[in-house]
Amino acid sequence: MTRRFVVAAVALVAVAAALAAIAATQGGASKRSSLARLSNDGRTVTLQHGVIVREAHLQRASLLAVRGRLAVYRLEGRTSTCFGTGDSNDVGQVGSVQCAHGPFPTAGWPVLDLSIYEGATHGLRELSLYRVEGIAADGVTAVEFLRPDGSVALKVPVSGNVYSTTEVPSGAIAGVAALDKAGKELWRSP
């Protein structure tokens, strides 16, 4: 009777451990997949041809978001997917483009920071924010901008895979971090 009880208890613990491992693995897989996805497909818009469209070999554009005067695009090039921005008063006119050889987003690279940085002191390579904008994977709910000492200078929410603000603090910025909905850091650069 006692031996049967022990065997049953061991079997029960083994089953529970196996179920816990499966749940944990699936949770991790779910988080990883949410960092490899952009649910915002945007709205297809007609590209206005210009030097950037020609030089970057852009073929199609989807408008991901309009935030004030900022229009954010997902762009299909001949050899890669690119992201860009432009003036929202002139939709389809792309004013900047970043393309990448590798896949985006991924768990190892869930944020494409397109923010504009500025320096006003010659010889000093500490740059501050001029404007914040970028693209983030589904699993990212906020992006933090970090001081050289690692403290948080600015936290910007992500909505529809896009983050942006023109209200930025002064002072040096040395890094960017991505947070999940629980506020846990998912990724940091550099």
Next chain:
Amino acid sequence: MTTRAHACILIVVIRFVLFVIASACVAAVIAAVRPASAAAGWCWPSCSTYGLLGAGTSTYNGCWYSSGEVCSGWSYWGTNGVVKTCYPGCDYYGNTRGTILYGFENRDRIRGRFTLLSNRFYIQPYEVGMGGYLRAQVAWYSGPASQINVAAG
């Protein structure tokens, strides 16, 4: 004898097809990373070659940073285009270990975007809130030298 001849012909055809496919792949890779347009008004190091931008690089023409930066002369630039290769290597995501800042500058400030990525980047002055008489620039920010071609027009 006929069967053997057919086999030989088949092998030759397969080799030719493989050669054509390999040539197409090489051409595609070269096209993907070729330097920016030769029609540009300013290029660095030239309109058809790449140069290494590191902490000690300079165009010696009064850029915002006396070293670690290449910049154009003053003009009413419309677009700054940068092609950055995988030199000295890329990770799975296409990131190098060298960070650059690309954009524009005037007498008061330098502005641009950071990138570790290898590929193509284009930016126009209004995207960085600038206009008028400017210099197009690419500056080294951190890490090893980046292999780039810059063309502004």
